[in-house]
Amino acid sequence: MIRPAFIGMDIGGTNLRMGLVDEAGTILFRFRQKTDIHEGRAAFYEKLAEGIGILKEHAEQAGFRIVAVGAGVPGLVANDGHIHVSVNLPAIDSINLRHDLERISGLPATVANDVNATAYGEKSFGAGREFDSFLMVTLGTGVGGGLILNGRLWTGIDGVAGEFGHVTVEPQGTSCPCGNRGCLEQYASATAIASAAREAMMTGRYVPADGSAIPLTTQDLARLAREGDGAAATFFAEAGRYLGMATASLANVLNLEALIVGGGVAASFDLIRSSIEREVRARAFPIPAQRLVVVRGALGDDGGLLGSAALARDEFDI
Ligand SMILES: [Zn+2]
Incomplete structure (x- = not known):
């Protein structure tokens, strides 16, 4: 056959x-x-x-x-x-x-x-199988988004929907190549996490517990955080806070079942999950905030x- x-x-x-x-x-x-x-x-x-x-x-x-x-x-x-x-x-x-x-x-x-x-x-095959409506966010060089509504991909009238990385989270924030300022991508991508840590190192606000020098990658930072470097963990928590801020607005608008996190930073999911959840609960209405679960993508x-x-x-x- x-x-x-x-x-x-x-x-x-x-x-x-x-x-x-x-x-x-x-x-x-x-x-x-x-x-x-x-x-x-x-x-x-x-x-x-x-x-x-x-x-x-x-x-x-x-x-x-x-x-x-x-x-x-x-x-x-x-x-x-x-x-x-x-x-x-x-x-x-x-x-x-x-x-x-x-x-x-x-x-x-x-x-x-x-x-x-x-x-x-x-x-179709991964962490979204049990949900009808969710946002997929990929945290890598940039921040990507993909929206599934009622089991279908929502691409918008022109096909360009889902650009979650370009939601404004800081009105006067860092300029973004898209032309806007303060986009989520500038605060929650792997690139942003590593560069926040490097900047803090250069100004002496952060000294890695193991004495690592610049350049420090997101993976280095995750390792340090897991080894007990509390300050290293705050860079992930800060990214999670911004991600949670944007997700809270989306939860209020769309009452989604889940946020699925993928991309390189998903390997550090344990380091950002709780700050995302905390921010969503602090900002969104109780019903959509309690409904929304934050899970890691399954397909890598x-x-x-x-x-x-x-x-x-x-x-x-x-
Ligand atoms: Zn942007």
């Missing part, structure tokens, strides 16, 4: 992950390579075509029929697959990636923002790949 399968792609600024995924979310075959977007669009498309060819061969050998392709990309992606803007992937700015993927693969394709795809991955780095495959499955499966 020939079973259906889907190609999932997580196209990042650095890494290109591709995989063959079955209906239940099992990754049957996968590989990862450098995106090398600086080599230009033609070289990038050639890389996609080669990857799709490998996955097609594998599917055939294993008795699967590929139904469709799904891809997650960083940036603002319209509902029809047009890339409004992708800072990390300038070579695909202003093109319709959905059309190009369909041409390259000969298969129906769907394209989503990478964090939206990750949210859908958690909904596979969220984008699995989510884009799930989007392809749910859009095109018969």
Whole structure:
């Protein structure tokens, strides 16, 4: 019997992950390579075509029929697959990636923002399975968001909804590349946590317990916090406080069931969870505050790949 399968792609600024995924979310075959977007669009498309060819061969050998392709990309992606803007992937700015993927693969394709795809991955196969409505937030270089409402991805009228990282949390705060000031991303990303610690070290307000010197990464800081460096833990608590502040507003507006935390900082979930929860309870109405649970994503780095495959499955499966 020939079973259906889907190609999932997580196209990042650095890494290109591709995989063959079955209906239940099992990754049957996968590989990862450098995106090398600086080599230009033609070289990038050639890389996609080669990857799709490998996955097609594998599917055939294993008795699967590929139904469709799904891809997650960083940036603002319209509902029809047009890339409004992708800072990390300038070579695909202003093109319709959905059309190009369909041409390259000969298969129906769907394209989503990478964090939206990750949210859908958690909904389909991960920590979001038990919830109908939640916000996925990824804390990494930046802060990404993806909103699931009543079991469906909410992309907004133009496709660009869910940009939780650009909610204002400090009216006169740090300027953000998006043009605004005081965006959550400037206070709660891995980058922001590490740079707050480095700044405190440079002014002598923070001296790591083990005598570490600059540069200090978020991972170093998490290790120090777990080893009992109370001051190191405050940098995570501060990020959690800002995250909780923004989440409280969202809880009041949408009465969500959960906030699912992913991205690099999710490895330090134990260090931010309680400050998020405390802030939500302090600011939101009691009913939405008590309803909302804060959990860690279950899929890790596979969220984008699995989510884009799930989007392809749910859009095109018969
Ligand atoms: Zn911003």
